[in-house]
Amino acid sequence: MSSYMLKVLFTVLALLTVSAMLAVKVILETKRDLHPIALAEQANITSTRKERETAVYRNFTVPPGFPLTTGMGLSLGYRLRNGNFGDLWSSIMDLSSENYVELQGRKHPLATINGEAKQLVKSLQQESSEPKRLGICVPVFGRPGFVLVIAGLMGSLQEFIPFFLPSVPRSKQDLQILAIESWETFRQMNGSHEWYQKVIVCDSKKFEAPSSIPENIVTLEELLADAEDDRTFKYTPPQDNSDDLKVMAINVSPFGTANSFTHMALVSSVAAFIKSFPLHNELSSHDHLSIILEDDSVLQDAIQILPKLLATLLHGGSASLTSSHSFNTLEKCMSRNTTLLQIPENCSLLDSQLNFPLTVIQKARLALASNFLSEGVFTSTALMSPAFEKLRCVYLASKVKNVRAVALMDLTVAKPTQESKKRARSTEFLNRMRALLGCRAVVELYCPFVVLGPVASTNFFDYRVFPQQVDGKFTNCGPVCTSLEAKLVEDDNSQDYDILKRQGMLCIRGFTIGKPVESAHQKKALEVVEKFDGGEGWMPMLGVFCLWGKDGCLYEYK
Amino acid sequence: MSFVKNLLFGGVKTSEDPTGVTGGPNEQKQGKNTEPVVEGKFYPRTLYKFNGHDDEKIFLAIKGKVFDCSQGRQFYGPSGPYSNFAGHDASRGLATNSFDLDTLRHWDQPMDDLADLTKEDMEALDGWLEHFEKKYPCIGTLVPEPGVNC
Numbered sequence: 001m002s003s004y005m006l007k008v009l010f011t012v013l014a015l016l017t018v019s020a021m022l023a024v025k026v027i028l029e030t031k032r033d034l035h036p037i038a039l040a041e042q043a044n045i046t047s048t049r050k051e052r053e054t055a056v057y058r059n060f061t062v063p064p065g066f067p068l069t070t071g072m073g074l075s076l077g078y079r080l081r082n083g084n085f086g087d088l089w090s091s092i093m094d095l096s097s098e099n100y101v102e103l104q105g106r107k108h109p110l111a112t113i114n115g116e117a118k119q120l121v122k123s124l125q126q127e128s129s130e131p132k133r134l135g136i137c138v139p140v141f142g143r144p145g146f147v148l149v150i151a152g153l154m155g156s157l158q159e160f161i162p163f164f165l166p167s168v169p170r171s172k173q174d175l176q177i178l179a180i181e182s183w184e185t186f187r188q189m190n191g192s193h194e195w196y197q198k199v200i201v202c203d204s205k206k207f208e209a210p211s212s213i214p215e216n217i218v219t220l221e222e223l224l225a226d227a228e229d230d231r232t233f234k235y236t237p238p239q240d241n242s243d244d245l246k247v248m249a250i251n252v253s254p255f256g257t258a259n260s261f262t263h264m265a266l267v268s269s270v271a272a273f274i275k276s277f278p279l280h281n282e283l284s285s286h287d288h289l290s291i292i293l294e295d296d297s298v299l300q301d302a303i304q305i306l307p308k309l310l311a312t313l314l315h316g317g318s319a320s321l322t323s324s325h326s327f328n329t330l331e332k333c334m335s336r337n338t339t340l341l342q343i344p345e346n347c348s349l350l351d352s353q354l355n356f357p358l359t360v361i362q363k364a365r366l367a368l369a370s371n372f373l374s375e376g377v378f379t380s381t382a383l384m385s386p387a388f389e390k391l392r393c394v395y396l397a398s399k400v401k402n403v404r405a406v407a408l409m410d411l412t413v414a415k416p417t418q419e420s421k422k423r424a425r426s427t428e429f430l431n432r433m434r435a436l437l438g439c440r441a442v443v444e445l446y447c448p449f450v451v452l453g454p455v456a457s458t459n460f461f462d463y464r465v466f467p468q469q470v471d472g473k474f475t476n477c478g479p480v481c482t483s484l485e486a487k488l489v490e491d492d493n494s495q496d497y498d499i500l501k502r503q504g505m506l507c508i509r510g511f512t513i514g515k516p517v518e519s520a521h522q523k524k525a526l527e528v529v530e531k532f533d534g535g536e537g538w539m540p541m542l543g544v545f546c547l548w549g550k551d552g553c554l555y556e557y558k
Numbered sequence: 559m560s561f562v563k564n565l566l567f568g569g570v571k572t573s574e575d576p577t578g579v580t581g582g583p584n585e586q587k588q589g590k591n592t593e594p595v596v597e598g599k600f601y602p603r604t605l606y607k608f609n610g611h612d613d614e615k616i617f618l619a620i621k622g623k624v625f626d627c628s629q630g631r632q633f634y635g636p637s638g639p640y641s642n643f644a645g646h647d648a649s650r651g652l653a654t655n656s657f658d659l660d661t662l663r664h665w666d667q668p669m670d671d672l673a674d675l676t677k678e679d680m681e682a683l684d685g686w687l688e689h690f691e692k693k694y695p696c697i698g699t700l701v702p703e704p705g706v707n708c
Contacts, residue, residue, distance in 0.1 A: 020562075021562065024561055024562065028561065039573075040576070045594065046594060046695065047594055047595060047615055047626055047628055048594050048595045048596070048597050048626055048695065048697040049594040049595070049596060049597065050596070050597050051596055051597070051598060054594075055594035064629070064695075065629060065693075367565060367568065368565065370570050371561055371564050371565050371570055371571070373570075374564075374570035374571040374572070374573075375561060375571055428570070431570060464573035465570050465571065465572050465573060466572060466573055466575065466576075467572050467575055467580055469575070469579050469580050470575050470576075470577055470579055470580065473577070473579050474577055474579070501578065547577055549576035549577050550576045550577075550578070551576040553576065555576075555577050
């Protein structure tokens with residue numbers, strides 16, 4: 001009898017094990033978001049290459065011979081045009097009945113922002129008829145900074161050129177108007193306010209005003225005294241599309257260089273972001289974008305918030321801008337409605353959130369979710385907090401290793417350095433993050449001050465965990481964005497990289513790249529371009545050394 | 559099954575190394591055929607193999623310029639209407655609007671200098687050249703091989 005029972009028990013156990021294994025196999029095979037073959041073919045690669053260069057790589061959605069993403073593809077009669085900020089903002093305002101922008105925890109209807117920005121443009125226009133250069137050195141995550149950004153972009157379609165400055169200029173610049181943060185900043189200017197026709201003090205309540213205020217100083221409050229909520233922004237494009245090529249902004253880096261970006265760069269970057277969403281996961285009016293910025297970083301590039309922000313608002317969604325130092329946990333820092341989160345890759349909020357002690361049950365769930373994710377099956381069973389319930393994607397903004405060399409276009413500082421390693425998240429960390437936050441994670445490679453929007457970004461459905469040797473040496477940046485194409489070139493300064501193994505210095509071409517402003521910087525840029533076989537519009541990213549993976553993704557050396 | 563093993567004993571599945579840094583067998587396995595061709599000088603002999611049969615890629619030459627017509631496989635590939643031109647100097651055929659094999663030179667013959675073509679033929683050829691320059695990437699030049707074509 002006992003042997004009969006043992007047989008039954010063994011049979012039942014064997015059946016259970018086999019059925020469990022079959023069920024797991026079926027789940028893994030049928031529930032994968034992206035087939036391994038698709039993950040291994042993430043780029044379109046040209047069949048030929050030049051000597052000392054790799055082939056040209058494009059995003060897998062842009063086949064060779066097809067145009068890169070150049071804008072919104074709006075109709076102008078029977079023609080198509082790329083569009084500009086005016087088109088974007090007028091469409092945003094058409095959908096602005098319910099959405100809002102949250103700045104440092106305070107909600108502002110779009111009608112208020114629009115009304116204030118329009119009022120600001122109007123009051124500054126009245127001052128003189130000459131073209132004006134408006135310097136903005138106010139954090140964009142506050143209300144004054146955000147209104148100034150929108151006003152600057154509105155004005156750039158008329159006679160303004162907004163300059164995004166990393167700090168208050170210490171030498172005389174060709175600026176007519178300067179927006180500063182507070183009276184304290186005014187005091188620190190030490191009389192340099194005389195260089196400008198007008199200086200706008202944005203937060204007049206933060207510090208006490210000086211006893212005597214010079215004539216050219218005005219507070220933002222005074223300028224916006226007559227502002228009213230306004231839900232309309234009318235824009236009629238000129239027949240010759242000239243507005244699309246106007247300068248949208250000039251971005252000044254902390255290294256002293258300045259690059260100009262046209263409206264075409266802005267709309268191309270917005271369109272590339274919209275296109276990056278896979279089918280059934282597109283942007284919608286239910287989306288809420290939260291952008292967390294590091295206010296203490298000198299490498300903060302204000303205009304990088306624009307592509308995602310405008311794309312979300314364009315779909316009727318809402319957005320929040322917060323400084324990472326405002327709160328001590330990620331949960332508190334972002335709105336509960338957040339569906340899309342952009343955060344600096346090395347933000348400490350991520351570490352404090354993800355290293356939170358877990359209970360035994362949570363650990364078991366984490367193990368299950370991590371395993372499913374590493375097999376390519378998405379699951380949110382290990383979600384650690386209800387605050388992340390709505391979150392569907394986290395964008396980790398990763399800067400290129402040598403931002404300075406790219407911005408300066410200086411060959412002497414572009415040599416590869418083995419001493420300092422780039423701090424980047426491992427794919428194992430990303431796996432844990434996907435599991436605990438119950439959302440997708442996309443790593444984006446940015447080149448601040450030079451390229452608007454990311455250069456490359458990983459696939460929405462790419463959950464791969466790489467061997468430690470790979471993680472220790474590279475950051476997976478994913479395929480190149482749809483508005484750019486890229487190749488790697490041999491550099492005499494870096495003999496360690498073998499072009500035949502698809503290793504070298506990154507060169508990009510496309511519509512989101514800024515143009516040097518000063519003549520000395522332009523001359524330097526031309527020299528560098530010539531050195532790396534120029535003439536075809538390629539821009540060398542000095543000091544950015546990468547490798548093309550067999551999967552078509554860009555891997556930056558750490 | 560690695561999934562059950564990882565679940566029970568900890569760890570996650572690691573994907574294949576796409577960078578080749580681990581030096582696994584995958585790196586050596588990579589076929590030469592998938593590697594991009596280096597742009598540069600072609601001889602009629604080296605051009606010949608890119609005829610869509612011997613190599614997947616389809617190259618042809620017009621007035622000394624070599625174009626990668628792999629995208630136009632339906633025209634220049636095997637059993638396409640212009641398949642004769644693949645891997646050859648197609649200048650004479652395009653200029654005279656003829657698909658005859660006589661318009662093409664073998665790789666071991668001297669290169670065609672097109673000296674006997676009429677003005678109209680040359681104009682037609684220039685039109686084709688312009689068309690190819692717009693449509694296909696130019697990947698090099700066709701030059702006679704010393705000791706073979708001259």
